[in-house]
Amino acid sequence: MGKSKGRNAFFHFLIHIQNQMKKEGKNFGLNNPELQTIAGDLWKDMPKEERQPFELMSQKEKSGVNSSAKVTIDITPKSYKEQKGENFGRSAAMCSANIDDEQSREEFFAKLVESFVKSFKSKTELMDAPIFIVGTNIMIRTESYPSEYYPLEIGISRYTIREGIHCTYHEFIDAGKVPIGYMHMANDWSKTSHKIPLDNFDPAVSDYKKLVEDIEQILEESRFTNPVTGKPTSMLVFCREDAVEQNAGVFRWLAQKYQSVVPGFEWDVEFLDLVTLVWNITNFIERPISQPIAENKLTSSTYDYSPNTNCEFHDEQDNYNCAQGLTRRLSYILTDMLCPLFEIRPTERHLPPKINVVVDAYMGRINDVNTIPIRRFNQALSLNDNNWSPNDDNDQQRHHQSERPDSSASSVQRRPQGIGRGRAVWKK
Numbered sequence: 140m141g142k143s144k145g146r147n148a149f150f151h152f153l154i155h156i157q158n159q160m161k162k163e164g165k166n167f168g169l170n171n172p173e174l175q176t177i178a179g180d181l182w183k184d185m186p187k188e189e190r191q192p193f194e195l196m197s198q199k200e201k202s203g204v205n206s207s208a209k210v211t212i213d214i215t216p217k218s219y220k221e222q223k224g225e226n227f228g229r230s231a232a233m234c235s236a237n238i239d240d241e242q243s244r245e246e247f248f249a250k251l252v253e254s255f256v257k258s259f260k261s262k263t264e265l266m267d268a269p270i271f272i273v274g275t276n277i278m279i280r281t282e283s284y285p286s287e288y289y290p291l292e293i294g295i296s297r298y299t300i301r302e303g304i305h306c307t308y309h310e311f312i313d314a315g316k317v318p319i320g321y322m323h324m325a326n327d328w329s330k331t332s333h334k335i336p337l338d339n340f341d342p343a344v345s346d347y348k349k350l351v352e353d354i355e356q357i358l359e360e361s362r363f364t365n366p367v368t369g370k371p372t373s374m375l376v377f378c379r380e381d382a383v384e385q386n387a388g389v390f391r392w393l394a395q396k397y398q399s400v401v402p403g404f405e406w407d408v409e410f411l412d413l414v415t416l417v418w419n420i421t422n423f424i425e426r427p428i429s430q431p432i433a434e435n436k437l438t439s440s441t442y443d444y445s446p447n448t449n450c451e452f453h454d455e456q457d458n459y460n461c462a463q464g465l466t467r468r469l470s471y472i473l474t475d476m477l478c479p480l481f482e483i484r485p486t487e488r489h490l491p492p493k494i495n496v497v498v499d500a501y502m503g504r505i506n507d508v509n510t511i512p513i514r515r516f517n518q519a520l521s522l523n524d525n526n527w528s529p530n531d532d533n534d535q536q537r538h539h540q541s542e543r544p545d546s547s548a549s550s551v552q553r554r555p556q557g558i559g560r561g562r563a564v565w566k567k
């Protein structure tokens with residue numbers, strides 16, 4: 140594929156403008172539409188000579204990358220490596236407070252997404268790449284530093300471009316008592332947003348050990364092999380950029396609970412921006428969707444009231460502020476953007492099912508889904524579990540798996556076969 144490696148001149152200009160604005164006290168992420176518009180307008184009217192330094196930076200970067208071996212994408216910015224030593228992949232989002240340099244942090248995440256996409260060798264492989272999308276609802280976020288996020292609900296969907304939503308994991312979480320001084324805020328937020336009761340909510344689980352281990356098990360599949368080190372990366376989950384802090388906070392809260400079981404436990408997970416993912420995927424197949432367009436799509440309300448999208452509780456309330464619903468709606472939007480480019484015809488797992496289509500056959504399936512207990516890794520509609528199998532040829536995955544404490548615990552065995560056991564392969 141004749142893809143150019145390294146970033147183009149405009150990208151370097153974008154970083155330059157980002158830094159300029161930072162000096163004016165405006166902290167924009169590289170995906171921020173406002174920043175991109177400002178930089179885009181300036182760039183359009185810029186004389187050649189002024190563009191030259193950025194062209195040079197780009198050329199330099201590109202030649203640097205091209206002159207080295209085939210795949211040598213170092214996803215780790217220097218400053219980050221120094222901070223983290225060998226463990227560069229560890230929970231950057233959670234350690235973000237330690238990384239002073241905003242730019243290298245952004246660069247780290249952007250490169251991580253880029254190498255994730257580039258680790259797939261072809262368009263076909265990319266279509267089968269499992270993309271894990273996470274969503275959360277919280278009771279409150281404390282004013283302390285760093286903020287604590289008390290979780291009430293979590294949803295994770297596993298999506299591939301070819302198959303759509305494969306599975307969705309969903310739980311309500313018992314966050315305990317509302318911290319002193321936050322009662323008003325917590326009530327208010329519940330009333331105006333997710334409506335999840337703050338106490339005595341029956342479906343909420345307080346078995347944090349199981350929660351953490353289940354989530355770990357599911358996300359294990361999201362690692363890929365870093366071409367530089369040859370080692371598996373952290374687990375990768377995607378969400379919208381504006382949800383990264385909250386999702387990372389929820390994971391941090393769960394980790395703290397889990398530390399009473401496994402002292403010193405830390406997640407090995409990164410929270411990554413879906414916009415960057417869309418840009419990298421579409422760039423990979425040489426039909427790029429720009430970041431502002433992707434951002435617009437991913438924040439649109441197109442699927443807010445889609446059927447069979449929210450969890451039961453939120454479905455009954457007709458309330459789309461559902462963690463599960465969010466991950467599914469983001470999946471539908473990915474379908475809208477990516478399936479046409481990959482020439483894939485969306486199925487009922489790609490988009491919200493239309494109730495009026497083949498009602499009989501369809502209702503049967505919905506009933507099946509409803510009989511699955513709420514506290515489980517639910518299968519998507521019409522998923523045939525026989526199609527799952529652990530990937531036996533991936534030694535690293537298996538090796539890592541065997542290091543996990545309690546990997547044969549009963550909670551694991553109750554799970555439907557094949558789920559979360561190393562990199563699953565979709566057999567045709």
Ligand SMILES: [Zn+2]
Nearest residue numbers: 450453461462
């Ligand atoms: Zn919900």
